[in-house]
Amino acid sequence: MLNERVSAARKIASDLHQAEDAIDEAMIRIANLAATLPMARRDTNMSAIVGQEAMAKIANALAATGEVRQLLTDAHLALTVTQKQVGLGARMFGAGVKPPSAGLADDGSNDRGEVIALARAS
Numbered sequence: 001m002l003n004e005r006v007s008a009a010r011k012i013a014s015d016l017h018q019a020e021d022a023i024d025e026a027m028i029r030i031a032n033l034a035a036t037l038p039m040a041r042r043d044t045n046m047s048a049i050v051g052q053e054a055m056a057k058i059a060n061a062l063a064a065t066g067e068v069r070q071l072l073t074d075a076h077l078a079l080t081v082t083q084k085q086v087g088l089g090a091r092m093f094g095a096g097v098k099p100p101s102a103g104l105a106d107d108g109s110n111d112r113g114e115v116i117a118l119a120r121a122s
Contacts, residue, residue, distance in 0.1 A: 005086050016076060023069045030062045 037055050041048070083089060 002087070005088060009083065009086075009088055012079065016072070016079065020069075020072055020076070023065060023072060027062065027065045027069065030058060030065060034058050034062055 034055070037051055037058065041051055
């Protein structure tokens with residue numbers, strides 16, 4: 001039973017981190033596009049009116065990815081509660097260094113890699 005919960009938690013953590021990474025990558029690419037458009041307009045001596053509608057849409061897309069990122073981080077924090085509810089509070093799953101208020105384990109870091117079992121499963 002415990003092994004199934006640990007296995008499920010590993011899969012959830014992996015998929016969550018992949019989703020977080022994907023949103024960050026999308027934000028980077030959209031931000032690069034948002035920077036390229038006005039540079040191209042300036043470099044080609046076009047009026048500020050040229051491409052304004054597209055620029056506004058891209059700015060909105062970047063803002064939307066920020067909202068999606070917030071929802072994912074909220075879900076990440078909510079899953080820490082779920083982790084404890086299913087009896088996995090003494091284990092760490094995850095990636096990257098988390099701020100103290102967002103740690104996934106009781107007092108540990110949240111480093112990318114294998115599940116670190118603080119208590120051996122029986």
